[in-house]
Amino acid sequence: MSQSNHNxxxxxxxxxxxxxxxxxxxxxxxxxxxxxxxxxAQREVISLGKTDMADIFSVSGDEFYGVLRSQYETQGxxxxxxxxxxxxxxxxxxxxxxxxxxYIKQVDDIINNSKFVKMYLNSQ
Numbered sequence: 001m002s003q004s005n006h007n008x009x010x011x012x013x014x015x016x017x018x019x020x021x022x023x024x025x026x027x028x029x030x031x032x033x034x035x036x037x038x039x040x041a042q043r044e045v046i047s048l049g050k051t052d053m054a055d056i057f058s059v060s061g062d063e064f065y066g067v068l069r070s071q072y073e074t075q076g077x078x079x080x081x082x083x084x085x086x087x088x089x090x091x092x093x094x095x096x097x098x099x100x101x102x103y104i105k106q107v108d109d110i111i112n113n114s115k116f117v118k119m120y121l122n123s124q
């Protein structure tokens with residue numbers, strides 16, 4: 001394994017661990033996530049008529065940038081598919097934690113403002 005591949009793997013592992021910490025702080029679950037899993041965290045989403053899972057993926061990327069991605073399927077579409085964040089691998093741990101916390105909040109806001117989740121929340 002080349003040094004650049006080794007560094008890339010180490011960065012993904014480190015930033016995924018920090019991402020998981022921020023997910024837990026925001027109320028996301030890591031209970032069903034193992035270290036080899038491509039998911040960082042999951043959240044149960046209750047909407048009008050059903051319960052689904054939203055996912056935040058483990059940190060991915062290439063040798064230039066890391067990527068935060070997530071998914072939540074509603075009405076046959078992943079409403080988070082266009083909501084990804086790129087970051088430089090040389091970001092500090094504290095800067096990444098703040099970036100991750102902001103990303104998770106935005107993901108929660110998008111989910112909570114989706115049509116059927118919003119209808120459910122308004123009916124409570």
